[in-house]
Amino acid sequence: MPAAFKDYYTTLGLSKSATEVEIKKSFRKLARKYHPDVAKDKKTAEEKFKEINEANEVLSDPVKRKKYDELGANWQDGGGYRPPPGGRAGAGHRADGTPAQEFHFEGTGFSDFFEQFFGGAGRRNYGFPSGEQEFTADGGAGRARRGADIEGDILVTLEEAMLGTMRPISMQTADPRSGKAETHSFTVRIPAGATDGRRIRVPGKGAEGTGGGVAGDLYLRVRLAAHPDFRPRGADLYYDLDLAPWEAVLGEQVIVPGLSGAIKVRIPPGTASGQQLRVRAQGLPIGKSGDRGDLYVVSNIQIPTEMTDAERELWEKLKVASSFDPRSDSKT
């Protein structure tokens, strides 16, 4: 099952030479447009939102982006990935070169292509001491061996993490010896308050055991989808609020979006750029406790780039009238 190449640049409407700022901008714009909570056609929007997130996950990370660019240069039409001399392709082989049992997920929010090359967890064979022995003369014959655990990523939106959700997953496995494909469908519960990196264990959905051994487990690692407005850190959320200089100096009442409705926030007079204003209990749920993390509104003072003559005059007046010296410390 060779994974199809994904053109992440096209997904985000960017050229290959796009800068980090352009990638961020384009992602935010598209994520706002296709966010499942906002879009009218939910089904199509959801698919699109996942694609945008996956593209952003790779392109916004310089290391992953470099790898992706190299992959693209080595990709053959229809033939999949052509590994550079000396290297080996993805996760499809064991150390001795024999093909490993292949897994292919649907419903996790990530494409096969992503899973194969960028899945953070990789396909580690924990719990199966010596996966390579399966094909040796005595390996497996009559001896009960527990199947390997499988790891995969699952894309979860902040809204899903907020409320918890049930996600249908289908997993196709192909036996490398017989080529027989099997599909397992099951539903996985994403608990409310699932944080980034948390592993959800699905018992018995890993690789099959041999010689009467039980199957391994499937571990799905939660990847919180990037949100156009919020950045999660544990159960806390961060929101970057752009402010005009006079708003920061004089104070202001602003409305900021929250995951459970808009919130009125008072910006106190004299708010510095980068200052964090805490709004209690407006973050993600903390486990089953019923408590919630906090929302941090981060002040981000914007400087006007264009101004009228009248505005310039006012700034000039302020310059003369003000006794404020931002560099007074360095003069003493």
Add this chain to the structure above:
Amino acid sequence: MNPNVPDDSAAASRYAIEAVAEITHVSRRLIVVYCQHGLISPVATPEESGWLFDEEAIHRLRHIEHLRTEYGMNMAGVRMMLEMLGELEQLREEVRFRRGG
């Protein structure tokens, strides 16, 4: 396989030490030793409600056993490896968080 039947046994589960031993094939005694060495930790304090573990602990136990049997690491090696991996994970998260800003 029974499709579309909610498989929620994995959601926010708590496992008693006996269950963990059965799932991971690591003896209770060894689990306690790992806890004493700080390699894994129970979710609740043993005095409060007995030895209870979460999925992360099961995953970690599998990882520890893998490092010991596959790579022949001793306890000190496993501990260093887990600490380094934990730190790496934290740094990755921090980078991710900052990049998102």
